[in-house]
Amino acid sequence: MKLTGVNEETLWNNVIAGDQQAFRVLYEASADMLYAYALRYFPDREMIMDCIHDLFTDLYLQRRNLARQVNIRFYLLVSFRRKLNASLKKNARFSFQADMSQAESYFQLTFEANDAQSRIIAKEEQQGALHRLAAEMNKLPARQKEILYLKYNCELSYEEVARLMQISVPTCRTLAYRAIRQLRQDMPVTTMPAFGLLLLTCLKNF
Known part of the structure; x- marks a missing residue:
C-alpha cells in the first residue's frame, strides 16, 4: 500500500x-x-x-x-x-x-522480478540466487510464508502479524526465525554474504 x-x-x-x-x-x-x-x-x-x-x-x-x-x-x-x-x-x-484457518494451508507466494530489483542485484549469479531463494521460500510451511509476507511485504509489526493471524507474538517471532534459519540452510554458501539483501528483495517482489 x-x-x-x-x-x-x-x-x-x-x-x-x-x-x-x-x-x-x-x-x-x-x-x-x-x-x-x-x-x-x-x-x-x-x-x-x-x-x-x-x-x-x-x-x-x-x-x-x-x-x-x-x-x-x-x-x-x-x-x-x-x-x-x-x-x-x-x-x-x-x-x-470452511474458513480462513483452513485456507491458510494453501497460502502461496508468486515471485515476479522488476526493474528496481534488477538494478539492486545486477550480477547474473545473484539473479539466479534470488530465484532460488524464491523457490525455497515456497517450500516453507504456509504459516511461515504468510508471516514473512505480512512482515516484509505488507510492513506489519510482529505484534500486528500475530493479531491478524490470531497467534501469540512469541509464536510469530519463532515461526519467522525458523523460516529464515531454514532458508539460510537451504541456500548455497556462496550466497550467504548477500543473504539479507536477497531475502528483502525477494519478499518485496512477491
Whole structure:
C-alpha cells in the first residue's frame, strides 16, 4: 500500500469525515495490496473483488464509528480477512476451505522480478540466487510464508502479524526465525554474504 506524499493520519481523518476524495485515494492505494493478499489463498478473483468492494462499502457507511488512531494497513487487512472468512463460509465452491484457518494451508507466494530489483542485484549469479531463494521460500510451511509476507511485504509489526493471524507474538517471532534459519540452510554458501539483501528483495517482489 503506497500513500506517497500523503499523511496517513490526515487521510484517515478525512475518510471518517466523509471526504470522497480521501476515500478514493485510500481505495486506490490499498485495493491492489488486499487483492494480492487474498489471491495467495484461493483463485476466485470475482469473490475477492466482491469482498474488497463490500469492505469499502462498509467502511464508508460506518465511517463515523471508526477509531481515529489506527494503522491503516493493519486495520484494512484485519477487516478484509473477516470479509474473506465470511464469504468462504457462504460459498459452496470452497466447501473444502470452511474458513480462513483452513485456507491458510494453501497460502502461496508468486515471485515476479522488476526493474528496481534488477538494478539492486545486477550480477547474473545473484539473479539466479534470488530465484532460488524464491523457490525455497515456497517450500516453507504456509504459516511461515504468510508471516514473512505480512512482515516484509505488507510492513506489519510482529505484534500486528500475530493479531491478524490470531497467534501469540512469541509464536510469530519463532515461526519467522525458523523460516529464515531454514532458508539460510537451504541456500548455497556462496550466497550467504548477500543473504539479507536477497531475502528483502525477494519478499518485496512477491
